[in-house]
């Protein structure tokens with residue numbers, strides 16, 4: 001069965017709630033879903049997944065060092081992630097606190113791997129992926145589930 005891996009970092013739980021909601025959305029479209037903390041994710045996990053969704057809080061307008069360290073380690077699987085679906089989500093404290101640049105920082109890494117990035121045309125989500133300001137409210141959680149569903153549908157389409 002096709003598999004999607006949701007990899008996240010979260011210190012105070014906001015991004016974790018988003019990760020679980022994205023996992024719920026993915027679970028509704030008939031793909032295997034794994035939602036894992038970045039600290040527990042291996043490079044083999046990346047290799048076996050057909051789609052990877054990266055999520056992290058916004059730290060100084062970019063991804064936190066824990067996620068960056070994981071991304072940097074992924075140089076070891078360069079060439080092995082080509083053609084897989086990629087997507088990103090983030091939580092920030094304020095609306096103009098650099099959440100879009102954080103999404104782009106994770107998306108850039110996935111582009112470097114040759115992954116196929118899916119954006120988010122849904123009003124409640126965000127253009128480059130889903131964003132939550134602080135703790136996700138019901139509307140944001142719904143946007144996360146919908147984002148997960150769309151990631152899953154694209155994974156199935158690309159086979």
Ligand SMILES: Cc1cc2nc3c(=O)[nH]c(=O)nc-3n(C[C@H](O)[C@H](O)[C@H](O)COP(=O)(O)O)c2cc1C
Nearest residue numbers: 010011012013014015057059060061092093094097
């Ligand atoms: C080191 C650090 C840097 C942060 N930098 C930003 C920032 O640049 N912009 C912003 O809006 N929020 C910033 N925040 C706030 C977090 O992004 C925000 O609280 C987020 O919801 C935390 O997610 P989490 O609960 O998944 O850990 C920062 C927090 C920390 C600890």
